[in-house]
Amino acid sequence: MIDIPSVLGNGIAQMVGPQAIFFTLLAIGLNIHFGYTGLLNFGQIGFALVGAYGMGIAVENFGLPLWMGVLVGLAAGVVLALLLGIPTLRLRADYLAIVTIAAAEILRLITRSTSMTGFSGGTQGLTGYGTGFRDLSPFDNGRTYELLGVRFLGQDLWAICTGWAIVGLSLLLVYLLVRSPWGRVLTAIREDEDAARALGKNVFAYKMQALVLGGVFGAIGGIVYALATQSLTPDFYSPPQTFFAYVALIIGGAARIFGPVIGSMILLFVFSITDNVLRQITAGGEPLLGFIQSEDVGAIRFVLVGVALALLVVFRPQGIFGKKEEVLLDGR
């Protein structure tokens, strides 16, 4: 039968765990793209990939110190944004969507290619780049800490603390930026691009700046997650992850500062609950639901996310806390 305390405990651990931090940072980037500027970036996971792999390759293959690896990862995010933005930002919104999703998939294929095994680790991925981060940990890495009834390993606790600190700084930066004149231009572009242009604003330049900034948040997400898990595997960076971040953003409310945080926490909590419950009722000698194989449980969350994304956009595009008029959904 269903063991409710353990299900809830796992759910809470997931809400604050590295995955929640990862999706929060991805969604903060998407909030700038989609929420404030109205850009459709469906390849946010590609930014996370270049951030994480930029750092991993710089440290592992070129022997750079970790802090320089992080800078390389951030720079890779900037370069990717420029590469994708230059051809598409003058065109209708869906071109950016197509190019970003294609680019993310290209990057995944390159990193997992067997011909790149010596460089990116191929399907094996990379490990060992993050020991410098783990050495900084003030906690006892091997010990288990208990906070409010939820257990964390020391090394995870260190990653979680750093991760949420970075999220906090990112939110502060976004808060300051979107309230600045620069941020108001972004909103103007989202609402009416032609009007912004008529006011003499260089729309292309603003869109590009927004794309770069959001992309850098994506890269930070990739870096933080890679440091928390201490390993890079190319297939983690698959296209559906971007849609997870979109669902998180829309649940929490696009164009709201705390939207990404709340959305990611809710998303991960729901994921954890459904996963655990499904695993418990499909496992064992007499499962409650025999027709679902236990190895299919992982696939169910993708189905749920797909349905949730479609339904949210149609029936509640503002999510739980957003304002409906703040969400751009009429295309150009």
Added chain:
Amino acid sequence: MRRPGSVRPPSRMRAADPATSTRKPPPLHLLLVGLVAGAALLGLAAPALAAPALAPALTAPGSTAALSPPAPADQQELPVSGTLRNDGKPLPAVRVQALIAGGRQVTETVSDDQGHWTLDVSQPGRYIFRIDQKSLPRGVHVLQGEVTRDVAAGRVSLVVFRFGTERTGLKTSTTSQVLRVLVDGIRFGLVIGITGVGLSLIFGTTGLTNFAHGEMVMIGAVVAWALNVVLGIQLIWATLLAIVAGAALGAASDLGIWRPMRRRRSGLVAQLIVSIGLGLSLRYLVLIFYGGRSQSFADYTDQVERDYGLISLTDKDLATIVISLAVMIGLALLLQRTRIGKAMRAVSDNRDLAASSGINVERVVLFVWALSGGLAALGGVLFGLSELAGTVQYEMGFNLLLLMFAGVILGGLGTAYGALVGCLIVGILVQVSAQLIPVDLKYLGGLAVLILILIVRPQGLLGSRARIG
């Protein structure tokens, strides 16, 4: 659906021995009779395809497997082994990978001089064993390079892969190599084109960039697979039924989702995101019911190439080209000559003008969705048959989608003929680039074109400027 599939492989093994292969697959020209409209094309293709389906001299030699000496029952190391043989000769230095469901690799090994390989997995469970095709010697073709096996403790698991020689005793000149790449490219381009035209027509008539189009392709192929393998219907009829099912799916999605959304005046961005969510759900629903591995059709899987002088092709490749060309010509005639075709072009050109001149726009859109669904299903079967070695896989549609986008944007989003030209170019480019860069990166060329064309000529080769701004 998965359970019957998983018990099927032993029966496929008979193909390894030509003497036992008594039941010849029905001749492929049945497929053509069913699908080809142009009589001239039939006349051209029939002599080639009416020949006996499998010439015994060319029959692909299979592989044999040998038991390794049973390893001592190590508490957690579960040995899996096999021997790789092609035409009786062992294949050394071939990489064999073990993956768990979801595609993560757990371990890999390399075959020794006798073609023997063995690897240990740490836990019992279901594993996918895969041949790294890039580590194969030149000219060796895999017929079945991926095997799913339940590994249990206490026994030696044996995995058999099947090979066939690509060409038997044929010298390859540079011209015939170039020609071959070109023909491969045209074949692939035509398959992308069949599916891409639907994507482009949907965009032209409704403005929707349909990210779920790849799933329509994949579902068409899966329906054909289910009819073919689970219900035992011959593939040609299974394909025809799958086309009907695809058309029904397309029409149903218009009636059930897109028409209500247009009624609600939902924006195009909202529709685009809905199509992404829909595609994601469908892909993983198929994963749940169909399974994550490539599964093979029951017919036309182990054909051998036939020599046509300068070039040698398998019957199914030739049939793919002929069918695609016929469908394309049929589609062109439909667009140029029929009322509904003209109405489609009119709606595509200017929706409001078409509506005010008495065209029932919603009916035209419904027709476009049904047409695109049918084409996608046909394209899915042809894609699996010709490009994926006769197999179907749940991610095939998404992989094709990106190439469809590349082709359709290259040709001009919203145009039918542009989509065809663009997809042909992308197909050829993919096959050419496969000669120059590692095979697992061959889709890169097509996607690079996508970015290039947007910089140089964003409206595409045949598109109009007004659509892109």
